Amino acid sequence: MRTEDLIHFCAPARLIIGNGARHQLPQLLARLGYRSGVLVTDAFFAEKTPWVNEYTQAAERLGISTIVYAGGLPDPTTDLCDEATTVLRKQLGGKQLDHVIALGGGSNIDLAKALSLTLPQGQPITAFTGDIGGCKPLPMIALPTTSGTGSEATPGAILLDPANATKIAVMDNALRPHIALIDPEFTYTCPxxxxxxxxxxxxxxxxxxxxxxxxxxxxxxxxxxxxxxxxxxxxxxxxxxxxxxxxxxxxxxxxxxxxxxxxxxxxxxxxxxxxxxxxxxxxxxxxxxxxxxxxxxxxxxxxxxxxxxxxxxxxxxxxxxxxxxxxxxxxxxxxxxxxxxxxxxxxxxxxxxxxxxxxxxxxxxxxxxxxxxxxxxxxxxxxxxxxxxxxxxxxxxxxxxxxxxxxxxxxxx
Ligand SMILES: NC(=O)c1ccc[n+]([C@@H]2O[C@H](COP(=O)([O-])OP(=O)(O)OC[C@H]3O[C@@H](n4cnc5c(N)ncnc54)[C@H](O)[C@@H]3O)[C@@H](O)[C@H]2O)c1
CATH class of the missing domain: 1.20.1090.10 (Dehydroquinate synthase-like - alpha domain)
Structure with missing residues (x-):
């Protein structure tokens, strides 16, 4: 304690940690009332691990439908986010989403954070650079697979802007994931x-x-x-x-x-x-x-x-x-x-x-x-x-x- 401190501490609303904790997720989301989500990941997780199918099938049995986007790439760009927004909105055909899940390292988590802002209305992500202008992103659930960037607990999404080769930050406490689920078993395959x-x-x-x-x-x-x-x-x-x-x-x-x-x-x-x-x-x-x-x-x-x-x-x-x-x-x-x-x-x-x-x-x-x-x-x-x-x-x-x-x-x- 120091008398002069001015604390404004922010963290994810739910922090779940433990080997095998991923198996709790479908039931937790069902209990919280989620029904329709997008899972953002990359080819490694979709093709080389059972985790994506395990989750989507268990969630489906509980009445939660999930579209999988497996186009994540290291250091995602603003262009990738905009392309993913277009592809996913077309796939959704006007259906409303109520959550976004990220499975992967900081790159997939940041892409998912950005999509939680762009998917509802379809704007380019650069519309949110600096200040998100009071916009309410979709609730995010982060499943980190590296240890790590900590993006599952931070207010920012970092994207590469290919126009000038710099990284831009989209930042707001509303972007902190609602659930950060840390299952260390996700990291065992890290090279x-x-x-x-x-x-x-x-x-x-x-x-x-x-x-x-x-x-x-x-x-x-x-x-x-x-x-x-x-x-x-x-x-x-x-x-x-x-x-x-x-x-x-x-x-x-x-x-x-x-x-x-x-x-x-x-x-x-x-x-x-x-x-x-x-x-x-x-x-x-x-x-x-x-x-x-x-x-x-x-x-x-x-x-x-x-x-x-x-x-x-x-x-x-x-x-x-x-x-x-x-x-x-x-x-x-x-x-x-x-x-x-x-x-x-x-x-x-x-x-x-x-x-x-x-x-x-x-x-x-x-x-x-x-x-x-x-x-x-x-x-x-x-x-x-x-x-x-x-x-x-x-x-x-x-x-x-x-x-x-x-x-x-x-x-x-
Ligand atoms: N938003 C934030 O607060 C924040 C903070 C720090 C860094 N970042 C961003 O995070 C990114 C870096 O993230 P990172 O270091 O987690 O790496 P990454 O997400 O870029 O992943 C690197 C590679 O490792 C692979 N990989 C990840 N987990 C794996 C696993 N368990 N098994 C096998 N392969 C795996 C991925 O598929 C990818 O090919 C950068 O873009 C950086 O800007 C964001």
């Missing part, structure tokens, strides 16, 4: 690369939100229902537990995907990270990573990972005690908080290397002449810049990008 990229995404969510701006200082831009509103002891509880689970299980899940305890551990790490960042928000790590993704088109998790150690290094003064606390979780703490804090970025970078992700921008394929554009693009995402808890964020961004290119950390031996 190692997807496991590592998704795992480091969850880890970045936890650590970035643990260190972000306090709720009392957060600029809500006058919004009475902000999606993100800064960290508080409540968000930090979830972040810290997520970090502990990541240290225990992330590398194990990557190296031994058959280890079900590691898979379950990372499923919890992912949703706990989302319960932190889904209210506290993020800052420079994601802000600069979006710019790196714009230039390299590499995965969301790996672009976060390459920046993370250098962002943490830039916080060694303003977030020294928190970083020293994290050093304690990692078994690195000494009697000197400053020394403990400086060890964290160095060890986090080593961990990222063990996940076979490049650990500096040069190795990531960024050339020195691209650095200025990276800084400019990253600073353009002002909502993330404002949440970076340092005195001069623009200067810090510049130094972070330079250090990340040179692979320089203040605590390295």
């Amino acid at each position: 190692p690369r997807v496991t590592a990229d998704a795992g480091i995404d969850a880890f970045t969510h936890a650590i970035e939100s643990f260190l972000t701006l306090d709720s009392a200082l957060f600029d809500r831009a006058g919004n009475p229902d902000p999606g993100y509103s800064g960290r508080s002891p409540l968000t930090m509880l979830f972040a810290k537990e997520s970090l502990r689970l990541c240290f225990d299980w992330m590398e194990r899940a990557y190296q031994h995907g058959e280890d079900t305890e590691a898979r379950v551990g990372m499923a919890y790490a992912s949703i706990y990270a989302a319960l932190s960042y889904g209210t506290a928000g993020l800052n420079a790590g994601h802000g600069i990573a979006y710019a790196v993704a714009g230039q390299t088109h590499k995965s969301h998790g790996s672009t976060n990972a390459v920046m993370l150690p250098y962002v943490l290094d830039a916080l060694c003064h303003t977030r020294q005690s928190e970083l020293a606390e994290i050093a304690g979780l990692m078994g690195l703490a000494t009697s000197c908080p400053e020394e403990s804090a400086r060890k964290v970025p160095v060890e986090v970078r080593a961990m990222i290397g063990r996940l076979d992700i490049p650990t500096d921008l040069r190795a990531f394929g960024i050339q020195e002449q691209m650095l200025e554009a990276l800084v400019t693009d990253a600073l353009a995402v002002t909502r993330l810049v404002k949440a970076f808890p340092v005195a001069d964020a623009a200067l810090a961004y510049r130094q972070i990008v330079q250090s990340a290119w040179e692979g320089r950390l203040s605590g390295q031996p």
Whole structure:
């Protein structure tokens, strides 16, 4: 508790977690009165797993009809969303829907969130960029299969705009899924690369939100229902537990995907990270990573990972005690908080290397002449810049990008 905190905590209305929890879904939806839905997924789940048929047949027996859309793709575009809207509305032939289900990683969940807005009236998704204008999306049920983006608990859908190769966000608390059902068994089939990229995404969510701006200082831009509103002891509880689970299980899940305890551990790490960042928000790590993704088109998790150690290094003064606390979780703490804090970025970078992700921008394929554009693009995402808890964020961004290119950390031996 801190007397100055201003908490505006948002989470899915129902959070269901457990191996095999997917089998409860048809009965739960029937009890809630749902009758007609679309299930958004991709070819892998429709063709290589029993989960889609299992669900639709059990739901049908309870009087719930479901149209399956299996055209999901990694990093969905606004065009894909608009095409899916047209195809599905034609298939529905004027029939009203009362829910949308997403089965898949962050990509399928974000596509389903976008469709929950576009399917009722058929507008293009760009009509909702920035502000959804009071529109009521269809209730969403998210079944994540990666651990993970945490999109099952957040207010945003991220889509790639092919017109200018940038990602756009559609954001509102109304887009938070009504039900987030986390069945860790869904993640058992994740290949190692997807496991590592998704795992480091969850880890970045936890650590970035643990260190972000306090709720009392957060600029809500006058919004009475902000999606993100800064960290508080409540968000930090979830972040810290997520970090502990990541240290225990992330590398194990990557190296031994058959280890079900590691898979379950990372499923919890992912949703706990989302319960932190889904209210506290993020800052420079994601802000600069979006710019790196714009230039390299590499995965969301790996672009976060390459920046993370250098962002943490830039916080060694303003977030020294928190970083020293994290050093304690990692078994690195000494009697000197400053020394403990400086060890964290160095060890986090080593961990990222063990996940076979490049650990500096040069190795990531960024050339020195691209650095200025990276800084400019990253600073353009002002909502993330404002949440970076340092005195001069623009200067810090510049130094972070330079250090990340040179692979320089203040605590390295
Ligand atoms: N809305 C949000 O709050 C939010 C937050 C973070 C990231 N994102 C978005 O999430 C996307 C990344 O999501 P992701 O990392 O979950 O990956 P993903 O959804 O893009 O999936 C990557 C690949 O892994 C496959 N896959 C997923 N689960 C699998 C499983 N259990 N078994 C086998 N294959 C599986 C998918 O079919 C796909 O081919 C990005 O587009 C990013 O922008 C959104």
